[in-house]
Amino acid sequence: PERWERARIWINGFDEIVGGMDLLPAAFAQRLQSPLRMGCEVFRLEQNGDTGPVAAIYQRGDQVEREEGDCLVCTLPFSVLERIDTAAAFSPAKQRAIRELHYDSSVKTLAVAQRRFWETTDNIYGGGTVTDLITGSTYYPSDNAVNQDMAVSQGPGVLLASYTWGDQARRQSALGTPERTQLVIDQISTFHPELAQEGMVRQTAT
Ligand SMILES: Cc1cc2nc3c(=O)[nH]c(=O)nc-3n(C[C@H](O)[C@H](O)[C@H](O)COP(=O)(O)OP(=O)(O)OC[C@H]3O[C@@H](n4cnc5c(N)ncnc54)[C@H](O)[C@@H]3O)c2cc1C
Structure with a gap:
């Protein structure tokens, strides 16, 4: 199934719900006759x-x-x-x-960064970084991938700092929320040192 997914799905273009994915369930909810x-x-x-x-x-x-x-x-x-x-x-x-x-088990940890340093410093617009760290892969927002607007790059962005599956996810889920969040920031900072700068991470979710 994974090979099928790679061959048939990832080669196609992607669509984006501008304004956020939660607009989709909200649109369904609006059509219901009772709340x-x-x-x-x-x-x-x-x-x-x-x-x-x-x-x-x-x-x-x-x-x-x-x-x-x-x-x-x-x-x-x-x-x-x-x-x-x-x-x-x-x-x-x-x-x-x-x-x-x-x-299967999966864990995601997200960080709201003060500015999109990966766009301004590393020229990364969308896509992901795959590592062999316990934090697995990192994915970048794609909403500025086409325009590469400097004003957007200098503003905040949500980094999917860590995305893991299977054993890696189960190891991470054994940690409490503060420990897991700190682990993710420490590990991602090894290749994105800006993340550890004071005031860079506004908010996290895991
Ligand atoms: C970390 C993570 C990352 C993922 N990333 C992606 C991704 O990028 N793309 C993608 O396509 N999929 C992703 N998935 C998979 C996707 O989230 C799931 O396949 C999808 O949410 C499953 O939908 P569902 O409605 O079947 O179940 P769920 O989304 O789990 O919904 C089940 C609902 O039932 C409710 N419920 C539970 N027990 C009861 C009860 N007794 N009575 C009433 N309600 C109850 C729960 O509160 C929940 O709201 C990810 C999953 C995880 C965990």
Whole structure:
């Protein structure tokens, strides 16, 4: 699958949602007839026969609530779904598929830099740096890749400082947030020393 991904996907151009990726779910949410209900933990799904009504039973604060309908689209990750009470139960084959699907681990740590030193100093506009450090790969914002506008370069930019998968991600996730963030800044500073300058990192997320 990885070879397929490299051969078929990465050779094509990319599109950008100008203004941020969260505009996509926000646009879906706007079209809904009733507002989204957040903070509801579903713990049981019920279906009455193959065509009968379905229900999701969930915890909302201290309350247990129930939502019924003609059909239900369930997008819970399988690692959650395997622990959800279902009546009637899924078929043995479905239960096995749900239980045995493997999810890989991944960690991203982002830093909001005061200015885009990688553009002004290193002439890097978009793309990534792949390393053998525990912090894996670093990716640069691509929104100034075409125009290479100096005014934008001198302003802030979000650096995907560290992107890891598998064992590397599991090692990083064993650290607490402050330790992981410091590790990332220390490691990335070995090839981007500007990141360690005082006041350079405005904010981080991991
Ligand atoms: C660090 C990292 C980086 C990634 N980078 C990329 C990338 O660059 N590009 C890309 O395409 N993909 C990326 N992925 C993969 C992508 O994020 C996932 O494939 C995608 O988010 C899966 O979507 P989902 O809706 O199936 O699950 P999720 O996004 O995990 O959504 C599941 C939702 O269910 C909610 N939930 C859980 N339990 C319950 C419950 N009992 N009741 C109600 N709600 C519940 C959760 O709160 C969550 O909101 C990345 C993943 C990770 C972890």
